Amino acid sequence: MNTTRLLIIGILIIAGVAGAFFLLQPQDRGSTDLPRLLDELQIELPPVEEPMLDPAPDPAPIPDPEPILDPEPVEMEGIVIRIFNFEFTPAEIEIKKGTTVTWLMREIDFPQGDAGFHNVAADGGEFNSKNLIRVDETWSYTFNEVGEFSYICEPHPWMIGKIIVTA
């Protein structure tokens, strides 16, 4: 047996041992299977706690709608009809011939999309105010004829009022 044969045999033995070692390695080495890895390492993760949620509160009772009041009443001399909350107040008055009536715009907030002004338009065409847009704008008219004068707000024709003029 010469040196060369011994060397070859040695290399073959080394290769065989190395190959056997390689083949016997666990096949999942390097796996990212975390639960299995943790199980192998016997590590327990703390349980995930559900956040504590308050039970849904009972819905608050819906209060009865309260009448909306003009938040900043304005004192004015003479006969004043306030325009607020889409109403003329008072809606009907009786006055003496020659009396001047003033309409006072007090609509604080028009709903979005609504026509953003009120006016005073007689059904019979006797008078038609300017557009009352700004809060505290006024428009006045003197009634020199006896009669009943119904009127509306043209952008909101359900707003109605009446002036009764007596001698």
Ligand SMILES: [Cu+2]
């Ligand atoms: Cu109006």
